Amino acid sequence: MSLHTLAATIAARKSASPDSSWTAKLLAKGPEKCAEKFGEEAVEAIIEAVKGDRAKLTAEAADVLYHLLVMLASRDVTLADVEAELARREHQSGLEEKAAR
Secondary structure, three states: OOHHHHHHHHHHHOOOOOOOOHHHHHHHOOHHHHHHHHHHHHHHHHHHHHHOOHHHHHHHHHHHHHHHHHHHHHOOOOHHHHHHHHHHHOOOOHHHHHHHO
């Protein structure tokens, strides 16, 4: 599954009944809960990165990407919005970007 497919599925679930899917249930709980879940998954990915278990890190990374897209959807930020921001930064080094903040 591509990130675009996943993002489209998440967007479609925004209007679904919370009883019909985990995504709809999470979105119904609001942006704060979505952010909390993203944070939990990010910490789990960090733990697996430190442990060095490639398979578990891969699984946790998938969870992080899913929950990031859910959190973005909860605030009406699309994957296209994020891609546009990345494109804007494409020809700027990370050091330049940090210095500009």
